[in-house]
Amino acid sequence: MAELQVLLAGTDDHDLTKLDEYLAVGGYAGVGKARAMTPEELIDELQRATLRGRGGAGFPMGRKASLIDRSSPKPKYLVVNADESEPGAFKDREVMARVPHRLIEGCLISAHAIEAHEVFIFIRGEYLSEYEILQAAVDEARAAGLFGDVDILVHRGAGAYICGEETALLDALEGRRGQPRPRPPFPPVQGLYDAPTQINNVSTIATVPAIMEMGAEAFAKTGTESSPGSAIFSISGNIARPGNYELELGTPMRELIYDLAGGVPDGRELKAVIPGGSSVPALAPDEIDVPLDYDSLQKIGTFFGAASLIVVDDRCCIVQLALRSAKFYQHESCGKCTPCREGTRWMVQILERIEAGDAELSHIELLESIGSRILGRSLCALGDFAVYPTHSYITKWRNEFVAHIEQGGCPYGGASSLEGIVAPLDQHTHSPMAEVPA
C-alpha cells in the first residue's frame, strides 16, 4: 500500500485550479452521471461506497445523506466545512488550493443527492489565498453553466476554532455568535435556518467525484474494508520532509513517517506522534506500527481525527507540550458550556504550576480528575479535545510530570524545544479580517 491519488489526481501534470485543465482530465463528468440518477439511486450509490467523513468523526457520508429529511417542505442545504483549524491539519487547504473544482464537483453531486439548491462553503478566515482560488473556481464554474439549479456561496469565517464544530459553524453562518447547538435536533433534521442540512468536510466532498468515476463497488475496494479510499495526511513537527501526502487508507504509519517523510531529522530520537491533529491522544514510539485507518487507530486508544500527524522528537518536554496544547483549547473554548469554559482554564493553571516546578504530586491527580469531569460532559467535542491529549501525556509520560514536581522545575532546564510542534498561542495573532479583499 502507498500512494493512491484520488483527491490530488492529475495535479502532477495539470494546473487543476483552471477549469479547462480540470475538464481535460475528465472533470465534472461526475455531475452528469449523478444528475442522470434519481436522488434515491445516488444516495444508494454513496452508501455502497462507504466513504467515511474526513473531518474527524468518520461518519459514513452516504448514510449522512440518507438521513436528510427530503420530505420536509423547507429547503435542503449542503454545507461544506472548510474551517480547517485543528493544529497540525492542513489537508483541506491543499484540496482548495490545488483541486478546487474537485470540491465544487463534489458539491454539485452531493447537492443533487439531497435535493439541495444552495451550497455553503464555510472557509477558515485565515485561508485567504485558498479562498481566492476557490472563489475564482466557483465563479468560473458558474459562468461555464455547470451549476444548473444549484448555487454555491463561499463564506469566510472570522477566526474561531469552534466554528469547525458543525453546529457552531451553522450558527456563525446564520450570523450569530459561533457556538455549538445542543443535539438533538441533529442537522439532517434541523440544521441551517432550521432546515434539513448535510454538513461534510472538504476532503469528504472532494472524494465524491471519484466515487462517480470509479463506481461505488470499485471505490469501496480501495483502502481497507472499513476505511475505503485515500486521505491526504498532513505531517508536521520534527520531521525531515513535512507536508501533505495522499495515501491509501491502511498505509502503515511507520511507512509515512520514515519512508515518505524521511523520519526524525538530525539524528534525534522519536518521542511521540500525535496522529490526528493536536486533539487526539498521543502515541509513544513503540505504538507507531499501526495502519493509518479509522478502526486501527481507535483500537490503540487514539483517533484518525483530521489525518494530521505531529511528530515530536526527544528535545520536547512533555509538560510544555501539554501546556501549549491546553492553552490552545482554553483560548478556543467558546464559553458556552460550563465544563469546557471553566475546566480548560483550570487545567492551564495547573500545568503552568507543574512546569514552573511549583506544584504538588496531588496536582497530577487533580488534573486527571478535572479532565474526567470535562470528558463527555461538555456540549460539543472541544472539551474532549482539551482532555484527550493531556490525559495521554500524563498516562504515557507520567515520570516527566513527577520529575517537574520533585525537582521543583523543568528537568530540561530550559534546553527543551517545541520547535515546529503546534504554534504557541502568541503566534495566533493573525487577524483574517485585516485583509478582506475589496
Place this chain on the structure above:
Amino acid sequence: MSAGLVTLTIDEREVSVPKGTGLVEAALAAGIEIPVFCYEPRLGPPVGACRMCLCEVQPGPPKPQAACTLQAADGMVVRTARTSAMAAEAQNGTLEFLLVNHPLDCPVCDKGGECPLQDLTFRYGPGNTRMTFPKRTFEKPIPISPLIALDRERCILCYRCTRFSEDVAEDGQLVAVNRGAQSVIATFEDEPYVGHFSGNVTEICPVGALTSTQYRFEARPWEIQSVPTVCGLCPVGCNTSATTREGKVKRIQSRNHPEIDEGWLCDKGRFAYDHLTARDRITAPLGGNRLAPIGWDEAIDRAEELLRRGGASTVTALSGGESVEEAYGLARLMRDGVGANTAVLPEQVPDGLDAYRAPLSALRDCKTIAVLCDEPVVERAPVVELWLKAARRNGATITYGAPEGPVDALVTDLPNLQLGARTVYYLPRTPNGRGVTDAWSAAGEGEPVDEEPRVLVISGDEAAQDPSVRVLAERADAVIGIGMFRDSFHGLAHLVLPGTSYLERDGTTINLEGRLQRQRRAVLAPVPDVLAWLSKLAARFDVELSPHASVVFEEVSAKCFGGVTFAEVGERADLPPRAARSETQEPGSQREPGSRDSGLRLVAYRPLFSGAAVERTPELHFQRPGDEIQIAPADAQARGVVNGATVTVSSNGTSLELRARITRELAPGIVRIARDHAGDLHATVQVTP
C-alpha cells in the same frame, strides 16, 4: 396508555406525559427535580449550556445527557442524581466548575438567600473546593444602565439575559463578548441597556450578576416580606410581588400569570415605585391660596362646603388610576350625595367587545393580527408588545393601521366592524379606565347636566395633568383635587385631599382583557385611605359608604360582577367567559375618511416612560424617548428619508428638527412623535430630509 401520551421511567417512577414534554417537566410530573440554571422555556428552545441537568438516559450514549434538551419518549429510562452515581458525579462536577471562579461573596450579595446557585450547591454540589489558584477577576460592578448593575465575576454564563434580550424583548442589546473563560455579558460599545423590558434580566439571572441598582444592598431575603399584588400603572395589569422591608417598598418582581404577563414586567412597572416617597408627596390635606397643610376636620368641612356650593353643577374628572372601590365611593358621594351626575370619564370602553374576549396569551397562537392602534403598542400596554413578538416568532402576520380615519372614532365601532376577527383586544389609555367607568355607572341613575362647572373635582394626578381637565378647571369657580403630589395641583386646586398609590391600597381593577384583579396593600400610606375620608365626607351628605374596600366591593359586585366576593377575587384571577354577541348590530357611526393630501398625520403619543410616577423615579429618566420621529418605510422612501438622519418636521409655520426612525410597525400616512417632543406641531405635518 391514551393517545398522545408517552410513558417513561424516572428514578424508578413510571410517569406518563404528553408527547413532546421535555425531561425537566416530565420529572416534575413525577415529583422529581432535575436541577437547571440555563433552562428556561420562556426564553425559547433549550441551549444545553450550563450542564447542570446532566442525567443518565437510556437509550442513549453511555455518558451523562443534558436532560433539558431531551424530550420524553416511550420506554425511556432516566436516572437523576438521586439514583445514578454517574449523574450525581456529573452534577457535582458542573457545580465545582461553576464555583471555581465564582467569588463566593454570598454574605454581601443581594441574591444570597434566594440564589439558585446557592440552593443547588447545597443540594448537589461539592462541600469543599479544590481550587487553589487565583480566581478570574473582572472590573465590577459595571453599570449596564442606571437601573442595572453587572457583576461579571458572579456571572455563570447561563445566557438567560442575552436570550431574553435577543429572543423575547428582541432588543438585541445584551450580548456575550469574548470567548471561553474570558466570555462576559456586555452591551454594544458599553452603551446603556435602553429598552422597555430591561429589568427582567435581573429577575431571570440565577446568580447575583445582574442586580437592580435600586435594590442593591437594600435588604436581605430573610428580612423582607412579599405582597402579591397587581401593577397599577397600565391597563395590562401584570401580576407582581412587592418586596417590602420595614414598611417600605424595596422592589417589584413578577408573579407570573401565564395568561397575562408570562412573568415579564416592563421597566415602569418594575422600577417606578420610588414615587411613593417623592419629595412632593402630599401627606396632609392642603388648603388656602398657597395650598398649605390644614387639619383633616377643616379639610372635610371645606370639601363639604365647596360641594354644597357646586351642587348638581359639580363636575368630577376621573383619571382611570383609581381602584373600582375608590371610583365607586367617589361616585356614590357625588351622585347620591351631592346630586352631581356629570363626570369626565378617562375613556370610553366599548362593552360589545366582551363577546370577543380572550386572554392575552391567546395572541401568541394567532395567525393574523391587525393592530389598529396608531400609538406604539409598547408605549400604551407594554407587555402586549411581547405577546405580539411571540406571535410573530410563531409565524403570525401582523399588520398596522386602522382601515380608515383616526382610531378614536373607531373605538366605539369596534364591535360592529366586519373584521372577521375571532378575538379583539382594546388597549385602554389608563390602568383601570374600564373599572372606573363601570363604577361610576353603577353608583347612580341621574342624568348629567350640560352646564358650566361651578366646582370641579379632579381625582388623580394624571387627571390633574390632562390639558382638557385643566381647561375645565379654569372655567370652574373652585377646584378640589385628590392626588399624591403637590406639583400636580400647584396653582390648580383650592383644596387637595391626599391620594394613595396602587401599592398602598386594597381594591380591585379591571385590566384590558376585562379581567377583575385584586390589588393588595403592600405598605401603609403616609395618609389615610381615600375610602376612609370619602366615607366621612359621604356621611355629611347622608350617604352610607363603608371605609372598607371589601364592603364597598361587595356593593359594586352585586351590581356589576355577579356578586362575586372580595375574597373570591384570588391571587391569580380568571378571565370571565365571553359575553354573547349582540344580535342587533347597529350600523357604525360615520367616520371621516383620512386626509389624502401630501401631509402625514401626526400621532403625538404619550410614552410609557412618562407620568407622575416616572417623573419621580430619576433612575428611569434615561428611558424616556429621544427626539425622534417614527415613520413608515414607504413614507420615508418617498421623501428620501434615511434611518437615523435628521429631518425637518413642519406644519402651519412651525417646524422642528427630529431624528428619523423608520419602523415597519406603523401604517403608511402616519408619523409618531413622543408628546414631549412634538412641540406645537399640528395634526398634519410635512417631513423633509
